[in-house]
Amino acid sequence: MAEPLRIALAGLGTVGAGVIRLLETNAALIARRAGRRIEIVAVSARERGKDRGVDIARYAWDDDMTAMAARADVDVVVELVGGSDGPALTLARNAIRSGKALVTANKAMIAHHGVELAEAAEAAGIALKFEAAVAGGIPVIKGLREGAAANAILRVYGILNGTCNYILSTMEDTGRDFAGVLAEAQAKGFAEADPAFDIDGVDTAHKLAILASIAFGSRIDFAPIAPVGIRRVLAADIAQADSLGYRIRLLGMAETETMPENKGGDGRCRLFQRVHPHLVPLDHPLANVDGATNAVVAEGNFSGRLLFQGAGAGDGPTASAVVADLIDIARDMARANGNGGKVGAPFSIPVAELEAMPPAEAGNRVGRAYIRFVVADRPGVLAEITAAMRDAGVSIESLIQKGRPSSGADAGSNDPVLVALVTHDGPEACITEALRLLDGSTSLAEPPLVMHILGE
Amino acid sequence: MAEPLRIALAGLGTVGAGVIRLLETNAALIARRAGRRIEIVAVSARERGKDRGVDIARYAWDDDMTAMAARADVDVVVELVGGSDGPALTLARNAIRSGKALVTANKAMIAHHGVELAEAAEAAGIALKFEAAVAGGIPVIKGLREGAAANAILRVYGILNGTCNYILSTMEDTGRDFAGVLAEAQAKGFAEADPAFDIDGVDTAHKLAILASIAFGSRIDFAPIAPVGIRRVLAADIAQADSLGYRIRLLGMAETETMPENKGGDGRCRLFQRVHPHLVPLDHPLANVDGATNAVVAEGNFSGRLLFQGAGAGDGPTASAVVADLIDIARDMARANGNGGKVGAPFSIPVAELEAMPPAEAGNRVGRAYIRFVVADRPGVLAEITAAMRDAGVSIESLIQKGRPSSGADAGSNDPVLVALVTHDGPEACITEALRLLDGSTSLAEPPLVMHILGE
Numbered sequence: 001m002a003e004p005l006r007i008a009l010a011g012l013g014t015v016g017a018g019v020i021r022l023l024e025t026n027a028a029l030i031a032r033r034a035g036r037r038i039e040i041v042a043v044s045a046r047e048r049g050k051d052r053g054v055d056i057a058r059y060a061w062d063d064d065m066t067a068m069a070a071r072a073d074v075d076v077v078v079e080l081v082g083g084s085d086g087p088a089l090t091l092a093r094n095a096i097r098s099g100k101a102l103v104t105a106n107k108a109m110i111a112h113h114g115v116e117l118a119e120a121a122e123a124a125g126i127a128l129k130f131e132a133a134v135a136g137g138i139p140v141i142k143g144l145r146e147g148a149a150a151n152a153i154l155r156v157y158g159i160l161n162g163t164c165n166y167i168l169s170t171m172e173d174t175g176r177d178f179a180g181v182l183a184e185a186q187a188k189g190f191a192e193a194d195p196a197f198d199i200d201g202v203d204t205a206h207k208l209a210i211l212a213s214i215a216f217g218s219r220i221d222f223a224p225i226a227p228v229g230i231r232r233v234l235a236a237d238i239a240q241a242d243s244l245g246y247r248i249r250l251l252g253m254a255e256t257e258t259m260p261e262n263k264g265g266d267g268r269c270r271l272f273q274r275v276h277p278h279l280v281p282l283d284h285p286l287a288n289v290d291g292a293t294n295a296v297v298a299e300g301n302f303s304g305r306l307l308f309q310g311a312g313a314g315d316g317p318t319a320s321a322v323v324a325d326l327i328d329i330a331r332d333m334a335r336a337n338g339n340g341g342k343v344g345a346p347f348s349i350p351v352a353e354l355e356a357m358p359p360a361e362a363g364n365r366v367g368r369a370y371i372r373f374v375v376a377d378r379p380g381v382l383a384e385i386t387a388a389m390r391d392a393g394v395s396i397e398s399l400i401q402k403g404r405p406s407s408g409a410d411a412g413s414n415d416p417v418l419v420a421l422v423t424h425d426g427p428e429a430c431i432t433e434a435l436r437l438l439d440g441s442t443s444l445a446e447p448p449l450v451m452h453i454l455g456e
Numbered sequence: 457m458a459e460p461l462r463i464a465l466a467g468l469g470t471v472g473a474g475v476i477r478l479l480e481t482n483a484a485l486i487a488r489r490a491g492r493r494i495e496i497v498a499v500s501a502r503e504r505g506k507d508r509g510v511d512i513a514r515y516a517w518d519d520d521m522t523a524m525a526a527r528a529d530v531d532v533v534v535e536l537v538g539g540s541d542g543p544a545l546t547l548a549r550n551a552i553r554s555g556k557a558l559v560t561a562n563k564a565m566i567a568h569h570g571v572e573l574a575e576a577a578e579a580a581g582i583a584l585k586f587e588a589a590v591a592g593g594i595p596v597i598k599g600l601r602e603g604a605a606a607n608a609i610l611r612v613y614g615i616l617n618g619t620c621n622y623i624l625s626t627m628e629d630t631g632r633d634f635a636g637v638l639a640e641a642q643a644k645g646f647a648e649a650d651p652a653f654d655i656d657g658v659d660t661a662h663k664l665a666i667l668a669s670i671a672f673g674s675r676i677d678f679a680p681i682a683p684v685g686i687r688r689v690l691a692a693d694i695a696q697a698d699s700l701g702y703r704i705r706l707l708g709m710a711e712t713e714t715m716p717e718n719k720g721g722d723g724r725c726r727l728f729q730r731v732h733p734h735l736v737p738l739d740h741p742l743a744n745v746d747g748a749t750n751a752v753v754a755e756g757n758f759s760g761r762l763l764f765q766g767a768g769a770g771d772g773p774t775a776s777a778v779v780a781d782l783i784d785i786a787r788d789m790a791r792a793n794g795n796g797g798k799v800g801a802p803f804s805i806p807v808a809e810l811e812a813m814p815p816a817e818a819g820n821r822v823g824r825a826y827i828r829f830v831v832a833d834r835p836g837v838l839a840e841i842t843a844a845m846r847d848a849g850v851s852i853e854s855l856i857q858k859g860r861p862s863s864g865a866d867a868g869s870n871d872p873v874l875v876a877l878v879t880h881d882g883p884e885a886c887i888t889e890a891l892r893l894l895d896g897s898t899s900l901a902e903p904p905l906v907m908h909i910l911g912e
Contacts (some may be wrong), residue, residue, distance in 0.1 A: 022758050026608055032673065032805045033605050131603075137759040139603025146602075147587075147595025149489050150779035152482055217488065285765065288744050295763075302478050303593040303776035307751075307765035309741065320759035323606035331800050344787050349488045 004037040005330040008068040008100075009059075010091055011080030012045035015105055015132070017052040018315030019078065019322050024054075030323065034330035038323070041073050045081075069094035076101040076127075076329055078322060084108035096120045096128070103325040105132035105318055111206035111222040114213070115354070118346040127332070128346040129325035134207040135160060135294040137317025138310040139324060144214045144298055145348045151300025153215040157253035157454075160207040162292030162312040163191045163198040164230050164250040168238070168277075169290040172247065177235045190292065201227030201250065201275040208252030208273055213347050215298065216256050217355055218271050220347075224359040227275035232449050237372055240400065240420045241451075244370075246279035247287040248451065253278075257360045270360035279370050279453040285309075286454070363429030368397070368453040371431065373419040374445040381443045385419060392434035395424040416445040422453070460493040461786040464524040464556075465515075466547055467536030468501035471561055471588070473508040474771030475534065475778050480510075486779065490786035494779070497529050525550035532557040532583075532785055534778060540564035552576045552584070559781040561588035561774055567662035567678040570669070571810070574802040583788070584802040585781035590663040591616060591750040593773025594766040595780060600670045600754055601804040607756025609671040613709035613910075616663040618748030618768040619647045619654040620686050620706040624694070624733075625746040628703065633691045646748065657683030657706065657731040664708030664729055669803050671754065672712050673811055674727050676803075680815040683731035688905050693828055696856065696876045697907075700826075702735035703743040704907065709734075713816045726816035735826050735909040741765075742910070819885030824853070824909040827887065829875040830901040837899040841875060848890035851880040872901040878909070 009016055023030065023038055031037040043056050044065035062068045066087055069077050077095035079102060081088040088109050095102045096117065104110065110117070110130050121128035131141045135158070144156070159165050163185065170181045182199065185191035197203050209222040230250050241248050254273045259265020280287045285307050289295045294312025299305050311317035347354060375381045382401065389396055399421040423431065435448055465472055479486065479494055487493045499512050500521035518524045522543055525533050533551035535558065537544040544565050551558045552573065560566065566573070566586050577584035587597045591614070600612070615621050619641065626637045638655065641647035653659050665678040686706050697704050710729045715721020736743045741763050745751045750768025755761050767773035803810060831837045838857065845852055855877040879887065891904055 018758070022606055026606060026757070029608055029673075030606060032809055035800075137756075138762060139599055142598065142603050143595055143764075146784060147598050147780055148776070149783045150478055150482060150486060150776045152485055217485075283746075285741070285744065288741065290739075300593075300776060301482070302474070302772040302779075304767040304770075304773055306594060307763070308599075309763035309765070311760040314760075316758040317760055320604070320606045320756060323758075324603055327605045328602060344491075353488055 002036040004039040005034070005076060005326065005333065006039050006041045006074050007076045007078050007326065008042045008044070008071055008074040009040055009078045009080065010044045010065040010068055011082065012043060012052055012056065013080065014315040015318045015322070016045065016080045017054050018319035019080065020054045020056070022316070022319040022323050030327060034327045036330050038326050038330055042068055042071060044068055066090045066094055069098045069100055074100060076103060076326060078326070079104040079106060080322070082106055082108070084112040089113060092117055093120070096124055096126060099124055099126055101127040101329050103129050103322055103329070105130070105322055107133040107203065107206040107210065111209045111220060114210065114220050114347070115351055119351040121346060122350055127329050129328065130210070130346070131325050132318045132321035134210050135296055135308070136162070136310070136312040136314065137320045138294060138296065138308050138312065139321065140211070140296045140308045141214065143306065143308050144211065148298050148300050148303055148306060149348065151303050154299040154301060155253065155255040156211050156215040156296065156298045157251050158296035159249055159286060159289050159294050160204045160252045160296070160312065161198050161250060162294060163195065164204070165289065165294070166190050166292045167199070168230060168233065168248055168250065171233070171235055172238050172242070175235055175239070178231060178233060199231055200229035204250060204252045204275045208254055208275060211252070211296070212254035212271060212273055213354065215254065216271060216357070217349050217353070218357040219354045221271060221273070221357070221359065225273050225275055228277065230277050233277055236402065236418050237420070237449070237451070240372070241279050241370065244279070244398070244422060245282050246453065247282065248277050249280045249286055249289070251276065251278045251286070251454065256357065257364065259364060269355065269357055271357035272360035272362070272365070274362070277451050279451055281454065284454060363427060363432060365428045366425055367428065367455050368425055369423050369428070369431055370451045370453060371421050371423070372449045374416045375419055375443050376445060377415065377417045382419065384441060384443055385438065388434045388437040391437060393426070393430045394434045395426055397422045397424045458492040460495040461490070461532060461782065461789065462495050462497045462530050463532045463534050463782065464498045464500070464527055464530040465496055465534045465536065466500045466521040466524055467538065468499060468508055468512065469536065470771040471774045471778070472501065472536045473510050474775035475536065476510045476512070478772070478775040478779050486783060490783045492786050494782050494786055498524055498527060500524055522546045522550055525554045525556055530556060532559060532782060534782070535560040535562060536778070538562055538564070540568040545569060548573055549576070552580055552582060555580055555582055557583040557785050559585050559778055559785070561586070561778055563589040563659065563662040563666065567665045567676060570666065570676045570803070571807055575807040577802060578806055583785050585784065586666070586802070587781050588774045588777035590666050591752055591764070592766070592768040592770065593776045594750060594752065594764045594768065595777065596667070596752045596764045597670065599762065599764050600667065604754050604756050604759055604762060605804065607759050610755040610757060611709065611711040612667050612671040612752065612754045613707050614752035615705055615742055615745050615750050616660045616708045616752070616768065617654050617706060618750060619651065620660070621745065621750070622646050622748045623655070624686060624689065624704055624706065627689070627691055627694050628698070631691055631695070634687060634689060655687055656685035660706060660708045660731045664710055664731060667708070667752070668710035668727060668729055669810065671710065672727060672813070673805050673809070674813040675810045677727060677729070677813070677815065681729050681731055684733070686733050689733055692858065692874050693876070693905070693907070696828070697735050697826065700735070700854070700878060701738050702909065703738065704733050705736045705742055705745070707732065707734045707742070707910065712813065713820065715820060725811065725813055727813035728816035728818070728821070730818065733907050735907055737910065740910060819883060819888060821884045822881055823884065823911050824881055825879050825884070825887055826907045826909060827877050827879070828905045830872045831875055831899050832901060833871065833873045838875065840897060840899055841894065844890045844893040847893060849882070849886045850890045851882055853878045853880045
């Protein structure tokens, strides 16, 4: 058997400990599949003494994790520190500069600095791999970059955050409201003490930006995403959606659009990226994705709709993706007789050929939407809302008014009332205009919530 | 850009024409992703003049497809002829012997001769790839061989035949019986004129044998599978399953088992492979896979349950998988500067290391089952059945007796009656024994139908 692949592991949280456990448990099988053993040489983390359930005494310890990249006895640096900048980024840059392959699970770092890192990796002729950065244990980066490589991707979208999906599907099952379910999820360890990154959609946006780049050959463009999370979704919205034949899921979605010049556009290919709760039809596979599961759909012009589903987080699944990257590198070394592992362009095509696509305007998009208002219970409110819709050119498919279920047992008659409507297919700009007309209306107790309906 | 990858294409049926269409439509994008153009150099098929909706005049024509392997201007032979033996096999052997990489969609050939071909390909140092042989456009070979490579696979199973799934889900939707739905599927072109390969489970067994080899590192062993197809599934079974909370799906399933010596076994790792209609719980993702869609589940010891879903057949999806293999080879050539494309062991580990696993006995398995009897409507039949179950040690969870819906409007009282029962968890050997006790009973109008219930 060939020389082992020697790795330095930075970051020993649950994922880091999972990688150690996996490499130990499945060592023989991995060596058979990779054509060589994969050996941890050195480890590093903030705290050396902490009990992690794995024995790290057998590995060299580096106090300065960013210096591990310089070790002569290491082929690959595995970065599991996290954070878009700071030590993770320093380590990543050092690793590439030292000619080491880099494997990372760090979605924030790739979303912010992936283009720079990929450029450096390509110039150095070494591998940069990040399967674990998107959708945990699901091999969706590989699925898009290689499995669907023959296709023009028409659209890529999915459930990319397990915490949000757990909360939404628990709200569905129990009829409880967001805050209570979140608190319980935090108590059970399914949500972070500071859950903002997850529930406000930032984590989903990081992953979406990475997927979009690979799917469309565009330079990663995280900044314009402006994610909308799930904080404002009410139990009543979920019940309403259910009665209409939908489930609510936080989706990240990306596609490209080109507005021809004869339609007022500039003929350039633009990138549309959105993170937003959506209404998903019950017969769509994503409607049946429950709990912390993740799922990604890629629509290819020849493959049709491909679905990849599995555990989106957790030490085991994430470690599975990290080690899959290591096995790819080990196999590739076996073939190329190289020593940095040359596994091709990180974003499928070389960075120099990635297109800088300007963001697409949401307003050009045509689709159906669910719009929910919380309104004062008084005459004329419905007329005000429907007039605004008419004046903005929004065609209403159905409208339901319901008293808002109060949390108290005997709610007074002054409780605000929910008005939910579903629009016909139409340009999103019309909805924006309708909401502008209603802006400042004293009839509305809070800003309306718009959720797009996932279309074919 | 590097030299193009030059291919010879044998077989110009719907898939072959699809590959030509794909390579033409997505040429620029494929060149960007593969790092080189992929060019068809020569084509061959049984009939030259046939209209295929694509222009083949620009490619060299070889009357003798098996001779295409000898062309000096070709890097890869793409075999889309079909059939486990005959010209397809001759071409495959010739290609490898001539040092050409081989890409094929031929599940029957790989199931029967995959070990021989992989051995030859490994010895020649060339690529043998067959993503399109299993589950059409879904990159499940790659998903198992690479995406899940870090895991010991505990079980792999799935819906691998679109025709069967189309028939079962149409029976579900319409309440109609098998024969009528099959006839309609044939009329619509969703089922072959001779549908035996599909509906008797042979096609599923071919695919399962390939998946099992990659999942478990075992030598392909198609012979012992003895598939059971869907011919005997009644509309009444589907209705019964539905009322119990299940859908009926034809599954291919494989796992390994080791019977320890202290339990009467020989301590050897054995391969269990089964193709059989199963009852799938409604909350399992496979229960919601409808129409001609395929889906494969792989359970890894770290990844947990991974699901890959998409179009299992059709020219576009199958061409997508064929060309994904070509792109892998093209990328690999770019890196290795080789010229046959060296993309590693076809079955994930080298053939010499694949284990020859003896088949496992189904009887050792423990699970729940649905057993349906068609019985004469007379006193004592239920007692006879339940006594046999008791004597064989089969514990009954529920039992339902229903008059069999006759096809005539006014059915006489002599119509046979359906008795369906669901067992508790127990060894399959007990069910076999119970059915042996009932064998030859004049109370049974036809042999009982056993369908296993998909367990966790």
